[in-house]
Amino acid sequence: MSVEPSAPAGSRRPALHAEALRKTFFAGTPREFAVLRGVSLTVERGRICTILGPSGSGKTTLLRCLSGLEPVDSGTVEVGGTKVHALSPRQTQRFRREDTAFVFQEYNLISDLTLRENVELDRPMAPRPAELAARWRLEHVLDHFPDQCSGGQQQKAAILRALNRDVDVLFCDEPTGALDGTSAGEVLCVLQEVSANGVTVVMITHNEMVTEISDRVVRLHDGEVVSDTVVPDPRPAGELEW
Template sequence: MELRSVGKTYGRGGGAVAALRDLSLAFERGTFTAVMGPSGAGKSTFLHCAAGLERPSTGTVRLGGTDLAALDEAQLTMLRRERVGFVFQAYNLLGSLTVAENIALPLMLAGRAVEPGRLAETARRVGLADRMRHRPAQLSGGQQQRVAIARALITRPEVIFADEPTGALDSRTGRQVLALLREIVDREGNTVVMVTHDPIAASSAQRVVFLADGALAEAMDAPTAERVAARMARLDGARFDGTRLDGEG
């Protein structure tokens, strides 16, 4: 998927706030990218525009050969159900449904048949084959997040957006969830875009994209937690002292 010169402004006139500014990014199939930046950098707005949850004010967002701006609301809803997966910090599982039903929910909402073999295989991929009849309250936090990941995978989406997927987990469980996300990229060829504030989480990705003031500040390949933390410290420092970010390495 690709964002070209995307801008997003909230409000009008003197009260207008630019959340994204001329942002261009591409995410190749089979890659794991983390998106980071200081508070107010535009991370959430980026995710909402990239995933078709909000329309940008300027620029284009393309998923495969589809220009999201050309779709009406009903078509956008279908695109999100069938071609995009979502994993959130809060899991967003339905407590009245079993693990199997929660995983199959996107297919059910789209009016598509739930193939038992496909459901079983998706559960196996995330290590939940023996938990299909359980309900969320019977699972640990890490297991619930695995259900959310399986739910994102069930439609075989072109891209999975993860918003702080380890934010509610302890460090050990968080590492397991990150390892699972990396595995579905490396072994299965899925595309994952993860918004996070955690340098350790970001170091699980193949690339980290840093945003500042709604614009691209830098992209880092083969990140380590130490390098990511150092870069974030520079961005935070620039944010508070007014240092220009343009041209920084």
């Protein structure tokens, strides 16, 4: 069940606030394409915000702009007090490395590194990701290269790589897109767990069921937010029936 968002929470500073984001691409047909047309978004710390919308509505572009991966044409993005839109390229690089992690829609694993080496790109595997690798039945392929693994195994490794970063904000682009129901449920349980520990999760999905475990649900259409609702009582991910 969803209700309209309440007034901005008084003294509580949001983890992420974007205002009037605009982004136009100058390639393809039509030559000039306005992908984001004034998108505003607020996510409180330690909450899961889910973004839905038809294919091509601008979800990935929005996530890339929020995370500093893509510069915006106009508008503001503030993440944990950092004005992302105003950072220099070098500052953006540091922000992306130290404050956020991104799970890519196409996984973006490095092809000549094993899954383990991909997960350990930034630091040795922490106990929690190591435990999850076992629980997610990934241990036997950790020393395989991405092209020796299934899409689901690669997607789980991409999620572990992000979790191994120990950051405040986690951006996930369809993190369960390649997973069977059991695996999707397991991943969502962990995302709910990290959010309960204070990590803010901004996640794209095509699966309506994922809205039930989210704190906030934002729907995009043609680069505009067409609805933004808070979920007063999200369900535990373990309760979803896949």
